[in-house]
Amino acid sequence: MDQFESYINKWKAQKSDVQEVDLQKIKSQAQDRLSRHNRKLIISNLWMSIAFAGVFITIGLIWSYFPDRTIHFYAGMFTMLVLLFVFALTQWASVHYKRINPEAEPVRYIKYSLKKLVLNKWILQYGLPIYMVLLGFAFILYFQDIMIGASLQFMIIGYSVTLGYIFLMAILSLKKTKRKIEKINEMISYLKDWENILNQET
Secondary structure, rough: OOHHHHHHHHHHHHHHHHHHHHHHHHHHHHHHHHHHHHHHHHHHHHHHHHHHHHHHHHHHHHHHHOOOOHHHHHHHHHHHHHHHHHHHHHHHHHOOOOOOOOOOOOOHHHHHHHHHHHHHHHHHHHHHHHEEEEEOOOHHHHHHHHHHOOOOOHHHHHHHHHHHHHHHHHHHHHHHHHHHHHHHHHHHHHHHHHHHHHHOOO
């Protein structure tokens, strides 16, 4: 009986050692990937914000230089401004701001990181397509005003080029977006594995 208990204790010790190695590996992978992801996201958001600031200024100048336009003109301009602002806001909201020590507060670190990653994934999967569709709608409203009196041929070319460009950008970004989502899923998987091991220890 004593020998049997000795085997059991050795097996438990080996299992504990393996689990500890797995935990350290998972923690290392999760923290490293999250750090790189957050750094890339901040840089990307900075460039986006600079570009959007230029668009805001341009829309403001167009708005002021063309008074007494139709409701379609102002509705289109306003929709573009709102879309840009909301998209930029959600992108910055997915950045990890809090400095949580993963060693001292692992549960809080995991939950906060999962929350940010899920938001970032939602933006890529659903937010970006919605943004593209609504942007196309905003341009249609805008063209309803500036194309008053234009020939049918000019209107067709104008709509086709603008909406075609938006559609092309959406198609070209699909592969890049898919790759980003795959990386986010990997990070979510690491965090959930980490969370499961912590739950088993308690």
